[in-house]
Each structure stands twice: as structure tokens, then as C-alpha cells.
Amino acid sequence: MSASVPAEAAIHLPVRAAEESVLYSEASTRDYSRCRTPDRPAPGTVFHVKPLKRSARRSLLVAHVAVSVGWLGLTVGLLALAITAFSTADPATARAATRAMKVFGDWLIVPVALFSLFSGLVLALGTPWGLARHRWVWTKFWLTLITVALSVFSLRPGIDEAATRGTVDADLVVAPSVATAAYLFITAISVLKPWGPTRRSHRLRRSAGAGKGLDERTPRRTA
Numbered sequence: 001m002s003a004s005v006p007a008e009a010a011i012h013l014p015v016r017a018a019e020e021s022v023l024y025s026e027a028s029t030r031d032y033s034r035c036r037t038p039d040r041p042a043p044g045t046v047f048h049v050k051p052l053k054r055s056a057r058r059s060l061l062v063a064h065v066a067v068s069v070g071w072l073g074l075t076v077g078l079l080a081l082a083i084t085a086f087s088t089a090d091p092a093t094a095r096a097a098t099r100a101m102k103v104f105g106d107w108l109i110v111p112v113a114l115f116s117l118f119s120g121l122v123l124a125l126g127t128p129w130g131l132a133r134h135r136w137v138w139t140k141f142w143l144t145l146i147t148v149a150l151s152v153f154s155l156r157p158g159i160d161e162a163a164t165r166g167t168v169d170a171d172l173v174v175a176p177s178v179a180t181a182a183y184l185f186i187t188a189i190s191v192l193k194p195w196g197p198t199r200r201s202h203r204l205r206r207s208a209g210a211g212k213g214l215d216e217r218t219p220r221r222t223a
């Protein structure tokens, strides 16, 4: 799904749309390679790290998407088990469901959450997307940071307690419901990449005069 605008048409775009197009064309997965990457960090870059090579970027992107969307699936699984334990009248079923939740909690939640966060960080900092250059990345970063903290410090201990008791209270149904909604939202903004560059990125681009001629390729988004 790539939106491309002919070079002549881009001249007539409003300033903001043209600036966004330049940013998206820099960020395209298809054209990206080290030899085309500007030497100096782009305006709006908070931390400058060595750009990822094309093959490394692609491999990491596959791993990032697989694990991050896997995290969404894991949370839906937890929600199904929590609803089962919460609604059943059979204590043996509730115990079995809470034990299964503990297996997810002990083995998967923390490593999956941390891998999603760190692979996302490396992709953001090692590619022209940047961490604070585009609103969709910045929003994902904060939402993920909050949900990772809640998973480690609240959800996991909650699951341990439920497994010890063999029952689930309403909190343990609400937590994976909210988390599922958050990960669905994060997945949607990852694919759609809405809202364009951050205000800070706009300001820095304008003051650096970088909008002109930094990238004259056909504007192209990754999604």
C-alpha cells in the first residue's frame, strides 16, 4: 500500500503536506539504504544513532511486527482465560484457567513486552522515522512504555495472586481488555501512520531550511 505523488504535483501541495511527503519519502522501507541516507542527522532528531543497514532494518522490522502483534494475541488469550475464570461456577475450571494465565505471565509477558519496546526503539532511532519526529512513533513509544510498566508491575503480580487463590476478580478482566484496546490502537497507527511530523520536527526543519532539496525522490509512504 504505497501512496505516491508525481514530482510536479508535489510542487502544488500545501507547504505542510509537501513537508510531510519529504519526510515519508525519507522513511520509505523500499528505497532506504545507507548510501542514500544523509550524513548529518535530520532536523528533529533527538538522539543520533548509526543508521541501520537495509537488511538489518528489514529483519528487525519483521521481528518487531511478529513479536508486537504476538503481544496483542497473548493479551487476547489472557482476556479469554480471565473471562472464563471469572464467569465459571466450576472451581476446577477457574483453577485451570488461572494456572494457564500464570504460564503466560511467567514465560511470555515480560520478554515479549520488552522486545517490542526495544526493537521499536532501535527501529525508530536507527531509521529516518526518528523517535520524536513523527507523531505516530512518539505516541506508540509512550503508550508502549506505559503498558510495559503496567504489565510488569501490575498485571504479572495480579496473575500470580489469582493463580495462588484459583479465582479471578474483575480487575483481572478489565486489565487485559484495556491492554487489548491499546495494542489494537497501536497496531492501527503503525500501519496507517497518521498525523504527520511532530511540531518540534516542523520547527527544526523550517529553521534548518531542510525542506528544500533534501530528498527529491518520489514521495512514498511505507503503508
Ligand code: HEM
Pocket (backbone or CB within 6 Å): 027, 029, 057, 061, 064, 065, 068, 069, 071, 072, 116, 117, 119, 120, 121, 123, 124, 127, 129, 130, 137, 140, 141, 144, 145, 183, 186, 187, 190, 191, 222, 223
Ligand atoms: C504494542 C507495541 C507495538 C506494536 C503492536 C507495533 C506494531 C508495528 C507494526 C505493525 C509495524 C509495521 C508498520 C508498517 O511497516 O507498515 C511497526 C513498525 C514500526 N514501529 Fe512498532 N509497534 C509497537 C511498538 C513500537 C515502539 C515502542 C516503537 C518506538 C519507540 C515502535 C516504532 C516503530 C517504527 C519506527 C516502525 C517503522 C519501522 C520501519 O519502517 O523501518 N513500535 N510497528
